[in-house]
Amino acid sequence: MTTGRELEDSIELSRLLPAADLEDLVGAIGRAVGCEIAVFDRQGQRVAGSEAAGAPCRELSHDGERVGNLAATGTRAEDALELVGEAMGLLLHHAHARELAAMTHEQAMRHTFAELTEHNQRLSRAVARLEELDRLKSNFLATMSHELRTPLTSVIGYAEMMAEGLAGPISPEQKEYLTTILGKADQLLGLITAVLDVATLESGQLAMERSALSLADLVASEIATFAPQASRRGIAIQLEARCETTVFGDRRKIRQIVSSLLSNAVKFTPDRGHIGIAVRPGPLTPHGPHGPHNGEHGEAVQLVVTDSGIGISRDQVAKIFEPFFQVDSSSTRAFGGTGLGLTLAKAYVEAHGGRIWVDTTPGQGSTFVATFPASPAEPA
Template sequence: MHKVGFFRSIQLKLILIYILLILLAIQIIGSYFTTSLERELTSNFKSSIDGRIEVLSHYLQEAFNKERTDEEEPTIQEDVQGIIGDIETDSSWKNLIVVNNQSKVLATNNYSQQDKIGKKDTRDIIQKVLLFSDEQVQDRKDSDGNRIHVQATPLFDNEENMVGVIYLEASLQDIYDQLSEINQIFYQGTIWAILVSAILGILVARAITKPVMEMRRQAQIMGKGDFTQKVNVYGTDEIGQLAIAFNDLNDQLKHSYAKTEEETRKLNSVIENMSDGVIATDETGAVTLMNEPAGILLGVNPEEIYGQRIMDVLKLDEKVVDPSELPENGSMIIDFSEDDDIFLIRANFSTVTDEDDDVTGFITVISDVTEQEKIEQERREFVSNVSHELRTPLTTMKSYMEALIDGEWKNEDIAPRFLEVTQNETERMIRMVNDLLHLSKMDNKEHQLQKERTEFIQLFHHVIDRFEMNSPEHIEIVRELPNEKLFVWIDQDKLIQVIDNIISNAIKYSPEGGKVTCRVIKQRHQILVSITDEGMGIAYDKLEKIFERFYRVDKARTRKLGGTGLGLAISKELVEAHHGRIWAKSKEGKGTTILFTLPLMGKKRRNNS
């Protein structure tokens, strides 16, 4: 959780709200006050003007109503000018003009406009009064931008005939200057009020936000799993009640968190100690959890996979478009093989739902089924091979037996050959069955080796001697054996069987005049035995397969020579049972070498033996 800056905090918001409320109240009050004051001042000013105009109208009416018979008496223009000069005015009366009903200026108090006396005044406001006989009032600004009050009042004689107009221009600037001074004072007061309210707002905001900030800090601490601290309760108001509720929540979360942690540890322990891989995703298929076995199986770092799509991780883009389709597949075999390296994974999918049965994620359990699939494939191939290997001699025997039954037994030339073939095929099937039983016992660990201290060179000479006595004359067996004694811990009968199988194959596949070379090389902790023929050789891509059950490089020739296709498979099992290793080297057209190793006995063990 990031720390909230002052300019984004609730404290600043409370201060601003407090200041804005104060400012709004001051503005409303100030606006009402200045408006009322302006209205009152202008009203009093206009009332004062009306009073003075009324007095002036009275004097002017007397002047207009006066009968002038004597030529020496003042003219009406002189009387009006005298009245204008004697009337009491103040500085606000900028321009006072009296015109007759012909718009002729009779008098003015403005010395700068004395030249207009006797001339016609064409002002619109004067013309409106002369036209409608009604008083006209205007408030406007003069050419200098000052506010003025303009008033035109009609004059009547005793007969109620309009005889003239009083035109007055009075300045309102003094009133608005007073209002400006008052507003200035008001603005200064507002600034002081804002400063005071800001200080008070800070104090009030701190008093309100302090418990809230403590609860925020406590929430951050609780988010880290620390439930030992509690917030202070400053009162019994709403914030105090919130603090009490917060502390109660802290206690409940502490208990729930401890229980959840315990369950999580149990679950993690189960997941991490599972031999199978477990992958959890959210409802979109993004990986949220992967245990170590899953990472090992997929060859990835679990932490780097988080957030990736399960379809990408399991390479299912071509099979599955949406993660919701995964549970529909239930279980599937996914091929992760690369080149000749076979690697198969079985994936089982299930759905995670909430209390409303809405899908919240998926669980995928993966396991390595490469060996299982290999074993299953080998089992199928084994059954197929056994069936084929048994069907061939049985078919041959059936054909010959049917021929004998049909009367060929009477033929002294054919009958013995048919019976010989039948006997050979029967013996081959017996050997095959015996080999299969032998392999089955070794697969089931039922066969126990009878190991004993053996001098290997002497044993090897013995086997080679036997083959030299029984082998065809056209095959030469060459010995390249060391003169020293090499002791091994072996089952003599089983190792003789291994050497018999290899030398027998070498002799079978050697051409006339060919050589079979038998070598033994002493290495640091083991001996290396090799038997080389000069036969047709084996292709490089088939070398590993010659140790598989029923595999034959030349099937027709092998069957003709009476082979079962199990000799090298048995040899491999026996050598590995002696903690050795067996393999082949070959070049087509130049022959094949079968090599195997056996561990040498240590001096201490030889002495004890």
């Protein structure tokens, strides 16, 4: 590649004007004027023209620099040299201008490229820094959650012992207070556990244990947990479980998925509403194939939680699986929670190779569907 330096050092005749062009030029002029003409470069090498032409006798220059020599023999040698000199001067001028333009363009490109490279390096450094911060944040959350849980477990343990009368008899009023303490402590423990789970998730260290378990049994036991709270508000929970509902998965995580969906259904359904839960075979994805093979022997086991609650508007529905997102985030909001339940549910479902989605109409209710591959599967 030509560099600016070389170009400044010397204007090379052979580089600027191809030998074939020179041959054509001196040939044509020679024939017109009736002379033998020859062109030599600066080093004295003949680059074009007649072998028969004599010794170099006229300088060829460009921008005040000698670039070669011309020779001519014949009666009109002077005229021939004049003509060749002028014609070559013009050609050199254009060629040189072209080369300068190309060089300027090349330098501009190099400059832009250098700037882009530097910009990219700055970006890479920023990304690396962000990743580092993200890791630190996740580690911090994991450590903090652990440190918060340990003392809380003691608070719960001692309060339970007191409530059971292990430290001596307690009055009904003391018992009531202890029940409140235990309830709040449990709530706090749930919150810390959720934060810890999200931190684990974000650090990419989600560990899975797998065993064959009955999804229907698991759902039944979760319904038993939520039934008292629901029936106090006149909400009926109906379970419909058809077929074999064996899932190969992590019991604790699947229990959490069921509990998340069920607690949301109870929370977001007004008094005297209705909740239905079905465990049934079906397609793995929302738009999966419905056919004879997906009837009794589905490719997946579906967990379907339907409520007659407040529903979710179209523009919010895409966000509900994001960490900490809650449709009503005002400080006066009516419903508790952290906005982590669905985030964890989604991550856990996907870790099992399944999917989760929702079908909802504001004011009418929602249907959440979580699916689990019918046979052991690798995570999606």
